[in-house]
Amino acid sequence: MKTVPTQSRALPLCRSVASLLTAAALGLGSLTAQAATEMPPFPDVTGDVVQGDGSDYSLKFNIGLTQSSAQYRGLEYFKQIVEQRSDGHINVQMFHSAQLGDDLQSVSALQAGTLEMTSPSTSPMVSMFPQFAVFDLPFLFPEPEVADEVLDGEIGQRMLEEASTQGLVAIGWSENGYRQLTNSNRPVTQPSDLEGLKIRTMQNPIHLDIWRTLGANPTPMSFAELFTALEQHVVDGQENPWITIQSSKFNEVQQYATETNHVYTPFITLVSERFWNRLPESYQQLLREAATQMGEYERHVSRSLNDQIKADLASEGMEVTELTPEQVQVFQETLEPVYDNWRDKIGGELIDSIRNAVQTE
Numbered sequence: 001m002k003t004v005p006t007q008s009r010a011l012p013l014c015r016s017v018a019s020l021l022t023a024a025a026l027g028l029g030s031l032t033a034q035a036a037t038e039m040p041p042f043p044d045v046t047g048d049v050v051q052g053d054g055s056d057y058s059l060k061f062n063i064g065l066t067q068s069s070a071q072y073r074g075l076e077y078f079k080q081i082v083e084q085r086s087d088g089h090i091n092v093q094m095f096h097s098a099q100l101g102d103d104l105q106s107v108s109a110l111q112a113g114t115l116e117m118t119s120p121s122t123s124p125m126v127s128m129f130p131q132f133a134v135f136d137l138p139f140l141f142p143e144p145e146v147a148d149e150v151l152d153g154e155i156g157q158r159m160l161e162e163a164s165t166q167g168l169v170a171i172g173w174s175e176n177g178y179r180q181l182t183n184s185n186r187p188v189t190q191p192s193d194l195e196g197l198k199i200r201t202m203q204n205p206i207h208l209d210i211w212r213t214l215g216a217n218p219t220p221m222s223f224a225e226l227f228t229a230l231e232q233h234v235v236d237g238q239e240n241p242w243i244t245i246q247s248s249k250f251n252e253v254q255q256y257a258t259e260t261n262h263v264y265t266p267f268i269t270l271v272s273e274r275f276w277n278r279l280p281e282s283y284q285q286l287l288r289e290a291a292t293q294m295g296e297y298e299r300h301v302s303r304s305l306n307d308q309i310k311a312d313l314a315s316e317g318m319e320v321t322e323l324t325p326e327q328v329q330v331f332q333e334t335l336e337p338v339y340d341n342w343r344d345k346i347g348g349e350l351i352d353s354i355r356n357a358v359q360t361e
């Protein structure tokens, strides 16, 4: 079997940014914490007005993350596109922070026809679509652009088609992104530092396997319960992209962070099939185009803010550890058995086709 592709992203030397910045954090922490992160501007809405069937439609779009996430920013752009190009005949109501339910509850609501759209992480959906589990394999995508190639290419397209069943229509990808570890106990630079740490994972068996293999004590839990669980020390740590750590204020209840980049998580854009079937074809096409444009913009927002947010978290007092390439390799090698454990269940062909796409990049 091939070895896990070495991350080609430049990883600076291990250092604690926080120690350099503690003084600044003491003085300015509360001020900088208030400063809103500047989002890249919305691209202009382009394309003609799309003729519908004369009826008006209203859709509720619910996401798990907060109003300061890239996910919400993407949703705001989606709303602009859909409302402008339908000339106001489609109204988009935005809900954030799991106001209408967490990822799994939202998917059920789509199936029941009580919610029209959502954009969950693929990971909690593997019980419905086992092939999504491929994205949970550790260190699969060395660069975000490689994830784009796969998701926007043949494999991603096929997965959207395969996920358009069970009351759902899957119309696009955006990104949650590379996941980073945080905890309230100690700095983590190697798997042995994780011993005994209770880590919240998504409701996903591969993530459980990853953290068990690393020696931690993982507990699956809905994202909506996570802040309280961290605050009350029900769990010691969690893992999510920098922008999610910041927009969900996990840094207020987590002292240590390690830039592990261990998994890249896509978001999938889903529509309720019941709603979809009521729409004229021209509006179905409009939603597809808007979902694609939302995905492009949201990825841009997420990526352009990543490093800035990491630095902000450090200046606000979090102790942020960046791993050396050698330290990353220890994590990769420790996690290689996870591939063997899941290969047959996920499908060796699918894993190979993604790993081949990664290598030809």
Ligand code: TK8
Pocket (backbone or CB within 6 Å): 063, 064, 065, 102, 103, 120, 121, 176, 202, 222, 223, 239, 240, 244, 265
């Ligand atoms: C938000 C979730 C979240 C995910 C998780 O709805 O559960 O940790 O990373 O971002 O999809």
